[in-house]
Amino acid sequence: MSLTSFFAQDVTTVARQLVGARFLVDGVGGTITETEAYHPAEPASHAHRGQTPRNASMFLGPGHVYVYRSYGLHWCLNFVCADASAVLIRALEPTDGIEKMSERRGLSAPRDLCTGPGKLAEALGIGKAHDGLRIDAPPFRLDLAGTPHPVVVGPRIGITRAADLPWRFGLAGSPYHSRAFRPS
Numbered sequence: 001m002s003l004t005s006f007f008a009q010d011v012t013t014v015a016r017q018l019v020g021a022r023f024l025v026d027g028v029g030g031t032i033t034e035t036e037a038y039h040p041a042e043p044a045s046h047a048h049r050g051q052t053p054r055n056a057s058m059f060l061g062p063g064h065v066y067v068y069r070s071y072g073l074h075w076c077l078n079f080v081c082a083d084a085s086a087v088l089i090r091a092l093e094p095t096d097g098i099e100k101m102s103e104r105r106g107l108s109a110p111r112d113l114c115t116g117p118g119k120l121a122e123a124l125g126i127g128k129a130h131d132g133l134r135i136d137a138p139p140f141r142l143d144l145a146g147t148p149h150p151v152v153v154g155p156r157i158g159i160t161r162a163a164d165l166p167w168r169f170g171l172a173g174s175p176y177h178s179r180a181f182r183p184s
Helices: 003-007 011-018 098-105 117-124
Strands: 022-025 028-038 065-070 074-080 086-096 140-143 151-154 168-171
Touching: 003 011, 011 028, 011 086, 011 168, 022 086, 028 117, 065 117, 074 117, 086 098, 086 117, 086 168, 098 117
Parallel strands: none
Antiparallel strands: 022 028, 022 140, 028 086, 028 168, 065 074, 074 086, 151 168
16 A cells, blocks of 8 residues: 555544554654544644645645644644544654754653654654655655554543544553553
8 A cells, every 4th residue: 555545544544553653754763652633523633624824734635744833832743644634643762863863852861752742853853844745755754564553542632622532542552652541
């Protein structure tokens, strides 16, 4: 399956299947350990009210990258799926370019480098220049997991609207989550 076909699926399917995938930006990155799904039908999605200059990348079609600034402070990385939906990449386990990530973040403990969407974007060098690029072309490399990984599911975090939807997915047993998953 091509990456475009993969991202043309339902956003919750994609968010779940991205857990365990390997993601690199210019050779720096690791294993995706946490994602969240956002669909325009629900009010937490940036596409809920239609296209704007800020969210235009969400309307470019499956397989694009949507990068936005959260609270004016941190860049956040999303992969665009079908119907202007998107998957927020919340955390990853660093495996490649750890020294570069440590330099960018001013930290040395791998656990502290990419456990949150803002931390992850900073560690990977993600910024506005990446917004609208294709996920299947440099500087990106995404290798989907060959077999499904065990996933824990919970409500999304850090939002106030539609926060109860169980659209947060994490690699079961991983210490590389932005926040612990609450037991169901």
